Amino acid sequence: MTAPSLAQRPSKALLVGLVVSGVLALVVLAIMLYSGGPIGFGLSALLAVAPLPVLLAAVLSLDRLEPEPKLHLAFAFAWGAGVAIVLGVALTVAGQELFLRAGYGTAAVEYIGTVVLAPVVEEALKGSALLLLLRRRMEIDGLTDGIVYASMAGLGFAAVENVGYYLLSYDQDGISAAVQVFVVRGLIDPLGHPIYTSMIGLGVAYALTHTNTARYAAIPLGYAAAVFLHGLWNGAASTGSLGVLGAAYLVIMGALVLLVIVTVLERRQLVARMGHYLPAYEATGVITAADVQMLTTLPARKAARQWARRVGLGRAMSDYQQAATELTILHVRAERQAVDPLRFQLERDEHLRTMARARRW
Numbered sequence: 001m002t003a004p005s006l007a008q009r010p011s012k013a014l015l016v017g018l019v020v021s022g023v024l025a026l027v028v029l030a031i032m033l034y035s036g037g038p039i040g041f042g043l044s045a046l047l048a049v050a051p052l053p054v055l056l057a058a059v060l061s062l063d064r065l066e067p068e069p070k071l072h073l074a075f076a077f078a079w080g081a082g083v084a085i086v087l088g089v090a091l092t093v094a095g096q097e098l099f100l101r102a103g104y105g106t107a108a109v110e111y112i113g114t115v116v117l118a119p120v121v122e123e124a125l126k127g128s129a130l131l132l133l134l135r136r137r138m139e140i141d142g143l144t145d146g147i148v149y150a151s152m153a154g155l156g157f158a159a160v161e162n163v164g165y166y167l168l169s170y171d172q173d174g175i176s177a178a179v180q181v182f183v184v185r186g187l188i189d190p191l192g193h194p195i196y197t198s199m200i201g202l203g204v205a206y207a208l209t210h211t212n213t214a215r216y217a218a219i220p221l222g223y224a225a226a227v228f229l230h231g232l233w234n235g236a237a238s239t240g241s242l243g244v245l246g247a248a249y250l251v252i253m254g255a256l257v258l259l260v261i262v263t264v265l266e267r268r269q270l271v272a273r274m275g276h277y278l279p280a281y282e283a284t285g286v287i288t289a290a291d292v293q294m295l296t297t298l299p300a301r302k303a304a305r306q307w308a309r310r311v312g313l314g315r316a317m318s319d320y321q322q323a324a325t326e327l328t329i330l331h332v333r334a335e336r337q338a339v340d341p342l343r344f345q346l347e348r349d350e351h352l353r354t355m356a357r358a359r360r361w
Helices: 012-049 052-061 070-081 083-101 106-139 143-173 175-188 192-209 215-239 242-284 289-295 298-310 314-336 341-360
Strands: none
Touching (some): 012 070, 012 143, 052 143, 070 083, 070 106, 106 143, 106 215, 192 242, 215 242, 242 314, 289 314, 298 314, 314 341
16 A cells, blocks of 8 residues: 555546445345335344444454555445445346256256356456456555455445345244344354455455466466355255355365465564565664564564553554555565656655654654
């Protein structure tokens, strides 16, 4: 993420995508309200929204070392909740209709739609949010960024989809059925969609942050992994076997552990790189050897923020650490790919000015 004064302006396409996605999400919810009635819809919406703050906090906690622009995060969430939902339903239904016309039975078509068509279509649509952000490649500096954007798209999709599932269960069998579905989708497997789509996020981020000739192969590989995990869960759920469902759940939790390991290792690596680049700026007076020591370990950074909050300087310390992190990322980006020397100098100086202003406090 670049410094505020030098950051890329929000593109018109991004703003249009955010508005269109948001409107589509509202239209879908309005249709659910009309078809399910205020009581059923209200209960379903409450169940869908209840775990969302915790899930959003969990995803954004991965991003706290180098926060992404709120507009980009909002776009990814809205894209999942709007465009991906609408097109996902439309294309899956259209695909099922083709299989019906080909002579397949209703049960077979339902299974194909759940286990094959839905994963293939939905992951492509959710993952397309990251492809749209490819033009904003300056915002994707590591694998963690890809995971965060993909998770936001997945959370948006899951939030609206869950309203539909809970509402359907309520209409068929009442409150108890809706709560039972909530236990599975909202408590046991609330991170399903974010985990699936994070595989695509890994692929896109890898392609953007590496220079080897085969790097773009990571995108279809990530998509294939997302479809596999999504189809695995849907297929296991359709069997009605707790053993099969448990095995699929373990595989998906294994993918979650992998994502956490990737983010932890990348965060530690970035913090360690500060010890390589920042000492060169001690002569400017904006950083000292003690500051470098504080910035280059996660516990020391946390302790510094806690101390700063106690003495009323929490914002200044956060700004200082953020600017130092951005300065390090600028150097990493310059090593990874060609960066215009003038732009490098402008961004570097902006980060140094931010650090100097924070130090004055």
